[in-house]
Structure formats: structure tokens, C-alpha cells
Amino acid sequence: MSISLHQYLCKFLVGTENHVKxxxxxxxxxxxxxxxxxxxQITSGSFGExxxxxGSDIDVMLVLRFIEVHDNITTIAFNPTKTYFILMTDNTNSSFAMLRLVSSPHRRLVESCETFQGNYYLxxxxxxxLFLSEFCPVEHGPCVSDKHSxxxxxxxxHxxxxxxxxxxxxxxxxxxxPNENTKQMIINHGVLFVPIGSKESANEKLEWRMSFSVGEKLLMYTFSHTQLLCYALMKILLKDVINTNSRCKDLICxxxxxxxxxxxxxxxxxxxxxxxxLIQCFMRCFSRLIYCVQYQVCPHYFIPENNLFENKIEGIDRNNLIDTxxxxxxxxxxCILFSDQISDGPILLNNIQNYQSFLYYDDLNKLLKSSTSIRVSSLTDKHYNFCRSVHTIISCNSKKLKFIHExxxxxxxxxxxxxIYVSxxxxxxxxxxxxxxxxxxxLMSTNHDSVSGWLMLASFFYKGNQYKxxxxxxxxxxxxxxxxxxxRGTELTAMQRLLVKWHLIYKQRVVRSLKFMLVDHVNFATSAFIPMELLIVESGFVIPPVVYAHFLSFLCHYHLNNVRECQISLRDLQLTIAEDYFMGEDIFPKAFSKYCLGTALxxxxxxxxxxxxFTETVQILHSYPFFIRPLKRLSMIASV
Known part of the structure; x- marks a missing residue:
């Protein structure tokens, strides 16, 4: 069986046009x-496109509404609750700017300014x-990242x-x-500024890089599927082939x-x-890349005066890169066959006739794994935001978008x-x-997977002493x-991929089918529904579903004085942990499984x-002192 490169990319690596949509x-x-x-919040990077x-991570642009950047003080309609900066480009190169403070009611922002030529600059x-936290403790270029990136x-x-x-x-x-409508949308949006300066500048810490990421995203959305596949091939060539050569690693981004x-x-x-x-277009892009490296010129698309390759690839690095x-x-x-993810394709093709549709699962899994609890937590804070989101679902005309919203x-x-506190x-x-x-x-929370919503509801009744x-x-x-x-969060076997395909094709398609196929961990963001027996740590529990089901069953029977059923639930809990049944691959669920077992014992x-x-729990969570301290105390209590 032979397929074209275009078909191969659609089946195995990038997905169809509908998949990208x-x-x-x-x-x-x-x-x-x-x-x-x-x-x-704006999802950017490859996944956003x-x-x-x-190997790519999730990139999120966090645009602050209460701060405005203007190019002229006369354009500002002052609001006392907002912070205003004026754009200054006299002492920077073409893609960077400095932001001079005009006014701000926010003390921490004022404290983040420094004096330069008699004025305050951010x-x-x-x-x-200001954005570093326990969850995002790592600085990565203009970004803050979690420990696992x-x-x-x-x-x-903005x-x-x-x-x-x-x-x-x-x-x-x-x-x-691009067409005129796209150009006008990009211009109307304006420009973003990200916190990183030019390394060649003496004022690097005061400079901000102009970002056209929203405009670039809109341009990508106008691509035909062949354009997108060509871009994907170039990225695969870069990541899997060029960057794996030790002489060329990280010279091109x-x-x-x-x-x-x-x-x-x-x-x-x-x-x-x-x-x-597709092949001719790919080779044309590859040829242009060689030309850019050879002549050390790659004009920025929005600011052509900014040569991206200026002082970037020189000397022996340039010679090695040109040779490669x-x-x-x-x-x-x-040349793309040097990529292992492409060279392995025929083997996969022989085993699975058409498993393109499993990409939907992987993508949604990736999206939900990307600190979604942080991204959407604002909806739990303000009733207005939550109502607005509900209204969006009701008024949504697209059935697909409605299902995804739901x-x-x-x-x-x-x-x-x-x-919500419930007595x-x-x-x-x-x-x-x-x-x-x-x-x-x-009851609404039971629609995102098969199990976790029902177990949370069981916790609700347990906290109300309604054990039966x-x-x-x-x-x-x-x-x-x-x-x-x-x-959720585990790699699929070949048989599971076929199962996903069967559900997506013959059942309810993509998101709706995930409700019936996925089993998620029980996530306690606060202490509202955590059983009192586990409250040595007040929040942040992520417990595997089957583990929690048997543990909660144990607690119910314990309070009902059902000795025999209590022993059966404890035995099932121990067996679930020993067999690693529906435990997933992350360390937190595994650690808190041991914690539940220790509590029952x-x-x-x-x-x-x-x-x-408890000791095994502490050993698993050795890098997370927030959990270890109370668990160590519990371990000492247990030994008394």
C-alpha cells in the first residue's frame, strides 16, 4: 500500500484539515x-496554530487588561484604575521598545520601574x-514556566x-x-510587548520585544492545508534532523x-x-533557508529592517550549518526521512489502517494537561464570568463549538x-x-469523563453523612x-487507538465521545469535598479514580460499622495500588494513593x-515540600 506524502502527514503527523480546525x-x-x-489568555505557538x-509545549500569552501602552500621550483617555505607558523607540533597535511610565495606581508596577534619563521605565x-510562583517557578526567555515545561x-x-x-x-x-481583510484585522489588533530585551543592548533589562504573535496566528489561519503541511515539514526537519546534529544544535529557531x-x-x-x-513548495522553503544562512539575512516579516540573522550565525557555526x-x-x-517520526511511519501503517482520528484524543489530552485549572480558575471566582460563559454556550450556533464549550x-x-461551602x-x-x-x-460536572464527576458527587454525600x-x-x-x-494522560496502545477510532467514527465524534471513553483523576482543588480523614493537606489532591472509589467505600462502611465490607474495600484498595490499575503516569496520583492507603490502615x-x-508517599513527593511537611508529621503520629 502506497500513499502520498500529503496523505501520510494527514494520517500520522499533522492530521486532516478538519482535525486542525x-x-x-x-x-x-x-x-x-x-x-x-x-x-x-491567548494560546500561541504550534498548538495554538x-x-x-x-515535543512542543503549550504557549500562552497573558495580556493584562489594566495596563495600556500608547504611542502618544494625547491618545490616552485616562482611567484612574489603569496603568499607562508611553512607547519609546529612540534608544532601541527596530523590534524593541522601552515603556515610560505615565501613571499607575498599582504599587507593585511602580516598584518594577527604574530610572533612565530622568524618567521611570518599566x-x-x-x-x-512578578509572575513567578510555586506553580511556575522557572524563567524561560520572556515566559514563566512550570517545572516540567x-x-x-x-x-x-498591549x-x-x-x-x-x-x-x-x-x-x-x-x-x-494575505488578503485585505486579514491585514486589516491584524492592524486593528495592534501589537503586544513581551518582557525581554535585546542582548546586544546596554539597556536590555529595560527593553521589551514587540510581538506580532496574534497577527502571525491570524496569518497561519489563512493558510491552505498544504501551506500548513509545508510549514510542519520544515519544523520537523529543524527539530528532528538539523537540531539533532551537535554542530548545528540551536543555531536556528x-x-x-x-x-x-x-x-x-x-x-x-x-x-x-x-x-x-507539496514537495516543490517544501524544497523552495528549504532552498530559501540555505540562502538566508549563506548570506546572513532573514528579514523580519513585519519589520523588514530587522535582520533576524544579524550577528546570530557566524564563523565556524555558519560553516558547519551550511555544510549540513x-x-x-x-x-x-x-531528507525528511532522517526524522524518526517519519521513518517509522510505514511500520505503523502496516499495523493500523487508519488511525488519524486518535490525534483528537492526544490533542485534547494535551490541552487539558496544560495547567487548565490555572487557566480557567477565574470562572470560579466571579459569578458574572461564569454566567457569561454559560450564556456563550446557549447562544452558540455551531454544534461543534457548543459541545466543546460544554x-x-x-x-x-x-x-x-x-x-461553595455546604454544611x-x-x-x-x-x-x-x-x-x-x-x-x-x-451534576453538570459529570459530563467531562466517565467517572470523576460521579465520585465527586459521592464525596458530596459522604461529607453530608449520607453514606448509603x-x-x-x-x-x-x-x-x-x-x-x-x-x-487521561497515558500513551495509547494500538488496540486503544483503534477503539478511539471506532468511537469517533461510529459513535458521537471527538469531544462528546470522550465523555464515555475517558476516566479522569479526582481533583480536589479545595478542601470542600475532601473527607475529613485526609485534611492533613487542605487542597491539591489528585487521586486516581478507582483508588478513591475504594477508599471512599472503606470510609462509608467504617462509619456504618460494616466490618466485613470495610475489610473488602481495604483489600480492593490495596490490590488496585499493587496492580497499578487506572493509576496513570504522573507522580501525584501515585503518591496520594499511598496516602489514602496509609489513612485507611x-x-x-x-x-x-x-x-x-506514609513514608512511601513522602519518598515520592521528595521535591514538593508543601506536601512533605504535613505528611512527615502524619508519619510520626502513625508510629506512636
């Missing part, structure tokens, strides 16, 4: 649900440090005015690409590749970008219900209203944890075994 819709929904009165690229270095957050400022240094882009000749594809797209007629011409690129170019389009909202309801007894009308409100959120109701829900949840289900008086379980 689904990724973009998921990002749009997640961004919309993440926005609040303080900030706007609709590409599933191996320090990009100090500003970025799953997500990069780039805090940035100017609605188009910058003068990019004014030539406005008056470009009437090329077929993916932004250079994107810039070259933009210039080529402007030069070629849109009619050229067809599946039959020339050798690869001599292989023609077959999926994310179900997950958000899981957090929302935990922010174990209902004594008055207000408590009854809280009880009903919380119950309605819990809780046990009914636990049994129902356990009945859903069958071998044909998928635990301590309740029945087996202090020696409890101490061992």
Missing part, C-alpha cells in the same frame, strides 16, 4: 473561558518576576496602535496573500522557519499551494462546586439554597472503570503498615 476550536473555547476582567508537534526583568506563560502588554517601525507592512503592494514560510507565501500565488505541489544544510538538500525531499464547562463546574446539616433556607446550587454544579447514597454512586462509578476505558489501628505507606 478542531484543535483551533478547542483553543478558542479554552481561551474564551480563561478570560476575565484582569487578563486575556492548530499543529500537533512532538523593567522587563522585574516585571516578569508543560506550559509557558508569557505575560505581555498597544492598540500599530507601531511606526512596522508601518511599511501596512502599505505593502496588493499581494494575493522555529521562528526563523515561520518567517521564511510567510515570505514564500507572499511570493507564490495561492493556487500553487496544492497537495500535488547542503548535504541534506542534496537528498531532495527525502465539555470544558463540565470540568469548570467541578471546580466551581468546590468553592453537613441543612437548617435554614440559605443552606438549602447552597445545597441545591452545589448539587446542580456537581455515597455507596450507590461509588458502585456506579466503579462499573464505568472497565478495561476498554482510557485513563491508620483508622483500623495498623500503625506499622500505615507508617510504611
Amino acid at each position: 478542531i484543535i483551533r476550536q478547542m483553543n478558542t473555547v479554552c481561551d474564551n473561558l480563561s478570560n476575565d476582567d484582569i487578563s486575556v 492548530g499543529l500537533q508537534m512532538r 523593567s522587563s526583568a522585574l516585571f516578569k518576576r 508543560y506550559t509557558d506563560y508569557a505575560p505581555c502588554l 498597544s492598540r496602535s500599530w507601531v511606526k517601525t512596522a508601518s511599511r507592512w501596512i502599505v505593502k503592494s496588493n499581494n494575493p496573500w 522555529s521562528y526563523y522557519i515561520k518567517t521564511i514560510v510567510f515570505w514564500i507565501s507572499e511570493e507564490l500565488q495561492p493556487s500553487v499551494w496544492t497537495p500535488d505541489n 544544510l547542503s548535504v541534506l538538500f542534496s537528498y531532495g525531499w527525502r 465539555y470544558f464547562m463540565s470540568w469548570i463546574c467541578n471546580l466551581k462546586c468546590q468553592s 453537613s446539616t441543612i437548617r435554614n433556607k440559605n443552606q438549602y439554597k447552597q445545597h441545591k446550587t452545589c448539587l446542580s454544579y456537581l 447514597k455515597s455507596l450507590i454512586l461509588i458502585l456506579y462509578a466503579l462499573s464505568k472503570c472497565t478495561l476498554d476505558k482510557l485513563i 491508620q483508622l483500623i489501628g495498623d500503625h506499622l503498615s500505615a507508617k510504611q505507606a
